[in-house]
Amino acid sequence: MNTHDAPSYRTPSSFVTFRLARLQSSLNAQGTALLKSKAGLSLVEWRLIQTLRMFKNASLTEIADHVQMDKGQLSRKIKSMVEKGLLSANTDKHDQRVQHLALTPKAEQLSAQIMPFMEARQQRLLADVSPEDLEVFYRVVDKIEAASKYRGVE
């Protein structure tokens, strides 16, 4: 139907960033579909729930640090999750600006209900990866992430 020219020099996917972007896009789609079908949650909601399961009573700013998410987005999302009955917020005694957030029983229960599916998914994703390779993989991810903080000055 069409004839592409042969790759003249560097292909887009020889950029790590291209590969990772494509991977991420595919993972997002899979995660979104799974969460929606199993629990009617969005990926962001799932992430917040897991983060709060781990860092109990965290504030918006603390969550933002952990999940690397925009505070504006977070503010709105938290609001909607409180309205949906997934999160409860109560004001810090000493600093009235900060709200400590916690999961409601409803959210805890939803989380417990989906967790098996999400863990099964993780295992499927890594099914063919040996422990040694996985270790290398994480190490490389860490290195790339560290380098991605750099903002060039040249």
Added chain:
Amino acid sequence: MNTHDAPSYRTPSSFVTFRLARLQSSLNAQGTALLKSKAGLSLVEWRLIQTLRMFKNASLTEIADHVQMDKGQLSRKIKSMVEKGLLSANTDKHDQRVQHLALTPKAEQLSAQIMPFMEARQQRLLADVSPEDLEVFYRVVDKIEAASKYRGVE
């Protein structure tokens, strides 16, 4: 300032997907900043330019396949890039639905101008990664990506 409870069981970042999402978010921010400062391009524009440098005269659908991008988004983006003078489109002789897209000289020139910075960036990102580790890394990325196509049926 606050006391987190100790991680009770599984931390969010023990999910590969969390780690990758965070990495991606950081890479996006870096790439966006670099492209904006060096050439006033968005990440998506850069990606399209590179894709068209590689697959000359590709159509929207072909590009969508390569970069794994939504056709709707692509349609709008292409339109705006044509308006900006970055892309030229001409209709296929045999099928009037398809437009073959190509870079304008302006886009070629912009691309050449930024390429050194983008390549330098890639090298910085991978500076501390040995070739062997990188190979393992890419293999794992491929495996995860393959597994991410799966849509569970349970």
Added chain:
DNA sequence: ATAAACTATTTGACCTGTCAAATTGTTTCA
């Protein structure tokens, strides 16, 4: 005590990503 500096959160504006339906052109096949 109080103005200035700082911090947490919210809000507004705007761009990107995703899904589904609509539109337009092409092919198949009775």
Added chain:
DNA sequence: TGAAACAATTTGACAGGTCAAATAGTTTAT
């Protein structure tokens, strides 16, 4: 041929992401 099936692209609606400015509360330093 011409209706049905198909394919490429566009459009609409809406969630997610990013940036910057606004708001509200707290701390610091005089």
